Amino acid sequence: MATQIVMDHTGDSRHFFDQTDQEGLATAERRFRKLTGQGFTATTRTPSGDLRVVRAFDPTADETLFYPRLVGG
Structure with missing residues (x-):
């Protein structure tokens, strides 16, 4: 099972997919x-x-x- 981890201001969300499943890969x-x-x-x-x-x-x-672009100033 592969994982895509998305970081944002609320924390993170994880999206799991099977690398052998074409539909999962497309998503x-x-x-x-x-x-x-x-x-x-x-x-x-x-x-x-x-x-x-x-x-x-x-x-x-x-x-x-995945992490968001950092904004500074």
Whole structure:
């Protein structure tokens, strides 16, 4: 089971999907495109445990973390 974790001002929400299910993959890819289109940054974990920014949906990623654009000033 793969997970997409979406961070926002309320905390986080988790969306689970089966990587072998085409419908689940399509839904996950739509969510990826929607969130990154809204300015969220998407990251996946490297084998060493570090986060790596990704610009395209990776259907093999076990975990994708989305966090909102930081606003400062």
